[in-house]
Amino acid sequence: xxxxxxxxxxxxxxxxxxxxxxxxxxxxxxxxxxxxxxxxxxxxxxxxxxxxxxxxxxxxxxxxxxxxxxxxxxxxxxxxxxxxxxxxxxxxxxxxxxxxxxxxxxxxxxxxxxxxxxxxxxxxxxxxxxxxxxxxxxxxxxxxxxxxxxxxxxxxxxxxxxxxxxxxxxxxxxxxxxxxxxxxxxxxxxxxxxxxxxxxxxxxxxxxxxxxxxxxxxxxxxxxxxxxxxxxxxxxxxxxxxxxxxxxxxxxxxxxxxxxxxxxxxxxxxxxxxxxxxxxxxxxxxxxxxxxxxxxxxxxxxxxxxxxxxxxxxxxxxxxxxxxxxxxxxxxxxxxxxxxxxx
Numbered sequence: 001x002x003x004x005x006x007x008x009x010x011x012x013x014x015x016x017x018x019x020x021x022x023x024x025x026x027x028x029x030x031x032x033x034x035x036x037x038x039x040x041x042x043x044x045x046x047x048x049x050x051x052x053x054x055x056x057x058x059x060x061x062x063x064x065x066x067x068x069x070x071x072x073x074x075x076x077x078x079x080x081x082x083x084x085x086x087x088x089x090x091x092x093x094x095x096x097x098x099x100x101x102x103x104x105x106x107x108x109x110x111x112x113x114x115x116x117x118x119x120x121x122x123x124x125x126x127x128x129x130x131x132x133x134x135x136x137x138x139x140x141x142x143x144x145x146x147x148x149x150x151x152x153x154x155x156x157x158x159x160x161x162x163x164x165x166x167x168x169x170x171x172x173x174x175x176x177x178x179x180x181x182x183x184x185x186x187x188x189x190x191x192x193x194x195x196x197x198x199x200x201x202x203x204x205x206x207x208x209x210x211x212x213x214x215x216x217x218x219x220x221x222x223x224x225x226x227x228x229x230x231x232x233x234x235x236x237x238x239x240x241x242x243x244x245x246x247x248x249x250x251x252x253x254x255x256x257x258x259x260x261x262x263x264x265x266x267x268x269x270x271x272x273x274x275x276x277x278x279x280x281x282x283x284x285x286x287x288x289x290x291x292x293x294x295x296x297x298x299x300x301x302x303x304x305x306x307x308x309x310x311x312x313x314x315x316x317x318x319x320x321x322x323x324x325x326x327x328x329x330x331x332x333x334x335x336x337x338x339x340x341x342x343x
Contacts, residue, residue, distance in 0.1 A: 042139060043102040043154040050135040052107025059083055059107075060126070060133050069126050073313045074247030076126075080119040081247065081266050081278050084110065087287045089280050094159070095205035101156045103143035105135070112264050113163075115280035115287055116249050117145060119266065120311055123247075124175075127314040145175055148337060149324065156206040157216055157339045161197055162224045163251050163261040165337075167309055172327035174318040176249065176309040183308055184232040184240035189253065189260060194224040196258035216340050227332055229260050231305040238294035241275040244308065250277065250293065251307040262302065267293065 042049065050056075059080070063069070068079050090109025096102070105118055121141035125133060144150040147158050148169055160166045170176045180186055198218050201207040207214065231253045232240065244250075244267045254262035265279025268289060277296040280287045290296050297303045318324055328336045 041103075041143065041152060042136070043100050043152075044097060044104075046135055046139075048096055049102050049104040049139065051105070051109075053135055055107040056105075056135060056138065059122070063122070063126055068123075069129070073123060073127075073311045074245045076123040077119050077247035077249075077311050078266065078268050078278075080122040081116070081287075082268065082289070084115065084119060085278075085287050085289060087115075087280070089282055089285050089287070091282070092203075092205070098205060098209040099156075100154050101152060101159060101206070102154065103139045103146060103152055105138055105142055110280045110287060111282075112280045116264055116266055117142060119247075120145060120175075120249070123311065124314050144173075145170055148339070149173070149321070150319075155339070155341055156210075157213060157220065157341075161217075161220070162194060162259050163264055164194075164227050164229055164259075164307075165224055167251065167307060168227065168328065168332050171309070172318070172324050172331055174312055174316040176311055178307070179248070179310045180230060180232060180307045183243040185236050186230040186232055187305075189229045189231055192225060192229070192260055193257050194221045194259045197221060199258070220337065220339070223334065223337055224259070226334070227260075229307075231260075231307050233305045234294070234297040234303055237297055237306060238292075241293055244269075244275055244293070245310065247311055249309040249311065251309070252297070252303055253305045253307060254302050255304040256302055261307070265290075267308075 062083065063080070068076050071079060087107065088109050089111060090106070091111050093106045093109055093111060093114055094104060096104050105121070106114065110118065121138050124141045125137050130137070143152050146152070146160060148160055150173060152158050160169060167176070167178055171178050197204065197207065198214055198221060201211065201214060201217070207217065246268050248267040250265050250267055251261040252263035252265070253260060256262065263279065265277050267275055268278045269275045274292050277290045277293045278288070279290060281290065291299075293306070297306070318327070325336050328334070
């Protein structure tokens with residue numbers, strides 16, 4: 001079940017603990033998160049961070065012409081997801097520099113994470129009426145969901161690298177609601193050792209070029225491993241597909257070590273009533289509307305179940321850092337993660 005709002009007295013107590021944990025970071029975070037709604041903080045030129053502007057503009061023109069803004073948030077996300085079908089699958093599109101991290105988007109190639117994130121960002125972007133939209137508008141939305149606390153200052157480890165943390169951090173900031181326990185029966189996953197980034201670090205451009213980040217990446221992974229994690233077993237999915245809505249974000253839980261989830265996509269129900277899994281597929285080499293979700297899960301022995309997040313409208317966004325910090329503490333039992341920077 002999604003957590004309820006904490007009581008005032010317990011919230012105050014937890015908030016004090018969290019503020020202590022934030023330490024010197026608090027003042028910085030207060031200033032940076034309050035700038036949400038403004039342009040993205042771009043640390044690299046858009047020639048590097050934004051690919052396929054012609055496709056972006058064509059898609060936005062269609063969305064405005066067909067008034068997708070009037071759709072409920074989930075339907076809006078799904079419409080953008082459908083419109084991105086056929087985009088080639090390209091891995092590691094987020095690894096765009098050797099040192100400097102910056103929000104980015106690539107309409108010429110998507111992987112599973114950037115696919116759902118781009119659809120969500122577009123849906124959030126057009127929620128604010130403007131006479132025209134620019135790549136910077138979308139990059140601002142992507143920064144807000146891709147980075148811990150919605151803040152990127154150019155440091156690689158500020159990016160959320162594991163899906164479970166993305167779930168919790170974005171729920172704490174009112175971007176999504178974790179509805180996993182509302183839509184189906186769940187079981188707890190315990191003892192999972194999250195270590196993909198430190199084991200396979202040579203496959204990540206930033207880590208390969210700066211291995212000094214590995215100890216801090218390991219600390220992030222240990223926290224990830226300790227997060228409370230409940231999921232719906234794949235044997236239960238067929239019976240609960242009726243509870244899913246268009247645009248629901250579906251995390252695919254793996255039975256392998258390395259992380260909690262190995263893949264992610266979205267739910268989409270066609271007119272015949274079948275609830276499909278829509279995703280950027282490495283096997284199909286493109287964004288596709290795949291089989292029913294349960295059929296898809298059963299094709300792979302390494303898939304053990306799903307988690308589900310439901311996109312919320314921008315009006316639900318939480319930008320107050322104390323409220324965000326308190327919600328992280330309440331949802332996870334841990335204070336917000338403060339990433340240590342060397343030097």
